[in-house]
Amino acid sequence: MEELKEPFDILVGGVVYSVFPEEDNVYAIFKAGTEFGKIEKDTENIWLLLDPETETPIFNNNPEVDAIGQAITNYVPEPEDDEDEDFE
Template identity: 75%
Template sequence: MQDPFDVLVNGIFYSVFPEEDNVYTIFKAGNEFGKIEKDTDNVWLKLNPETEIPMFDHDAEVDAIGQAITNYVPDEEDEEDEEFE
C-alpha cells in the first residue's frame, strides 16, 4: 500500500491517506475532509461520511484534489528510504 503524502491544491495542503482500491481519506488543514474515490480519469466522488456510498454531486474541490493525487510523484528520497526497509 502506498504511504500517505501531501498535495497542494489552490494554495491549500491536503494530506492524502491511500486506502483500498482508488479510495483516499483526505485531511484539509489538519481536519478530516472526508473520503474520495476515483470514478473516471477526470471525475472523483466524495463518499458519504456515514454510509461511504459515493455522492454523485459534482464537486470541483474533490476533482482538483483527485487530479493532484493522479499527478503525484513520490520524492526520490522517499523511494530511496523504501529500498532500505
Template identity: 70%
Template sequence: MQEPFDVLAGGVVYSVFPEEDNVYTIFKAGVEYGKIEKDTENLWIKLNPETELPMFGDDPEVNRIGEAINNYVPEEEDEDEELE
C-alpha cells in the same frame, strides 16, 4: 500499501491517506475532510461520511484534489544515504 502523502490543490495543502481500490481519506488543515474515490480519470466522487456510498454531483474541490493525487509523484529515497 502506499504511504500517506501531501498534495497542493487550489492553494491548499491536503494530506492524503490511501485506502483500497482508488479510495483516499483526505485531511484539510489537520481536520478530516472525508473520503474520495476515483470514478474516471478526470472525475472524483466524495463518499458519504456515514454510509461511505458515493455522493454523485459535481464538486470542483474534490476534482482538484483528485487531479493533484493523479499528478503526485512519490519522492525517491536517496540510495547514497543507505550505502553510507
C-alpha cells in the same frame, strides 16, 4: 502503474491536503489538518466524495474534490532516501 501506499501531501489552490491511500482508488483526505472526507476515483477525470456514514459515493459536481483527485493523479512520490534505512 504502481499503487500509492504511503501517505503524502498535495497542494491545491494554496491549501495543503494530506492524502492517505486506502483500498483500491479510495483516499482519506485531510484539509489543513482537519478531516475532509474520503474520495474515490470514478473515471479518469471524475472523483466522488464518499458519504461519511455509508461510504457510498455522492454524485454531485464538486470542483474541490475533482481538483484534489487531479492532484492525486499527478502526484509523483519522491525517491526513497537510503539514509532512512541506517539503523546504527
